[in-house]
Each structure stands twice: as structure tokens, then as C-alpha cells.
Amino acid sequence: MKAKILVVLAALAGALFIFGCDADTLVLASEFRLDCGFDRECSPVTEGDSCACLVCPNAAVHQDDLEAFHKARQDRSCSKDIACPAIGCGDEFRGVCSPENLCTLRTATFWHEGDYDRSCTQDDDCQAVFFGEVCDPCLCPNAAISKSALSSYEANRGDAVCRNDAACRCALIETRCDNGMCTTHN
Numbered sequence: 001m002k003a004k005i006l007v008v009l010a011a012l013a014g015a016l017f018i019f020g021c022d023a024d025t026l027v028l029a030s031e032f033r034l035d036c037g038f039d040r041e042c043s044p045v046t047e048g049d050s051c052a053c054l055v056c057p058n059a060a061v062h063q064d065d066l067e068a069f070h071k072a073r074q075d076r077s078c079s080k081d082i083a084c085p086a087i088g089c090g091d092e093f094r095g096v097c098s099p100e101n102l103c104t105l106r107t108a109t110f111w112h113e114g115d116y117d118r119s120c121t122q123d124d125d126c127q128a129v130f131f132g133e134v135c136d137p138c139l140c141p142n143a144a145i146s147k148s149a150l151s152s153y154e155a156n157r158g159d160a161v162c163r164n165d166a167a168c169r170c171a172l173i174e175t176r177c178d179n180g181m182c183t184t185h186n
Contacts, residue, residue, distance in 0.1 A: 111131045
């Protein structure tokens with residue numbers, strides 16, 4: 001077992017050497033401001049070796065240090081040019097403020113309209129709800145579901161801990177039952 005671990009460690013060390021990794025090109029989120037009070041203060045970043053093909057966020061820093069973080073990654077130059085493949089990260093990650101008041105990264109969680117019953121027989125059967133990222137600062141209603149699906153909708157918020165201080169003015173939306181489906185009208 002120890003021999004296998006040593007072989008793996010040696011292979012990793014060799015890979016780091018081949019790709020030009022050294023302490024001078026390493027940029028870590030922990031080198032920057034992490035304290036926070038609200039989610040909006042945290043921005044996703046990609047920490048690690050500036051010379052590696054790291055493209056998707058894997059950490060978060062306070063928004064006030066975001067520019068300094070990107071400058072540090074840019075300033076820590078590589079000993080050789082490395083061609084990295086184009087990889088799309090999508091809208092998968094969120095910088096959030098943890099219960100310990102530190103910026104961290106979490107995978108985005110979305111509510112989808114198609115996951116809930118929208119059937120109805122009359123307008124009173126419908127409830128206005130929000131669909132989108134669970135920790136969106138406002139959560140303004142933007143769709144309608146059947147009131148019978150409301151308890152499932154509320155339960156699906158899950159364990160998401162959101163720390164938002166946004167004072168949002170949500171537009172009033174009207175729900176209707178159109179052809180047996182709950183819809184919204186502004």
C-alpha cells in the first residue's frame with residue numbers, strides 16, 4: 001500500500017514539474033480577504049497554479065479583493081507556454097458567505113418550473129412563486145404553480161443557507177388558470 005502511495009505521489013510531483021508548477025505560480029484564495037456578512041460580498045475565483053489549466057471556479061474571495069486576486073494570477077508568470085483546452089463552466093458556482101462569515105464556493109441550486117404541478121381548474125388554484133437560483137438575492141415571484149404543489153416547493157429549498165440583505169421591490173404578478181395550467185400575468 002505504501003509503495004502505491006509513493007508511486008502516485010512521484011507521478012504527481014513529475015506532472016507538476018512538467019507543467020511548470022512551483023510555489024511562485026501558486027495563487028490561493030486564503031491569501032486574500034475572505035471575511036463576509038452577506039452572499040453578495042463573495043465572488044467565485046479559480047485558485048491554484050497559475051500555469052495549470054484551471055478554468056472553473058474552485059474557491060471564493062471577498063469582492064473587494066477580486067481585482068487583486070486576478071492581478072496576482074496574471075503577475076505570477078509561467079516558465080513555458082501551456083495550451084489549455086477550452087472548457088465551459090456554465091453558471092454552476094456561487095460565491096457565498098458561510099455561517100462562519102467566510103467566503104466559500106457552492107454549486108448553484110436551481111428551482112425549475114417543470115418540477116412542480118401547474119394544473120388548475122380556477123384562478124384560486126394557483127400560487128405565484130420564484131424559479132431560478134435558490135439564493136438569488138430577491139426571489140421575486142416569476143411563475144405560477146398549483147397550490148397543491150406549494151408544500152413540495154417549499155420543502156425543496158433544502159438546506160441552502162442564503163445570507164442576503166437585498167431590499168427588493170418585486171413587481172406584483174397576477175396568477176391565472178389558463179386552459180388548465182397556472183400562468184402569470186403582469
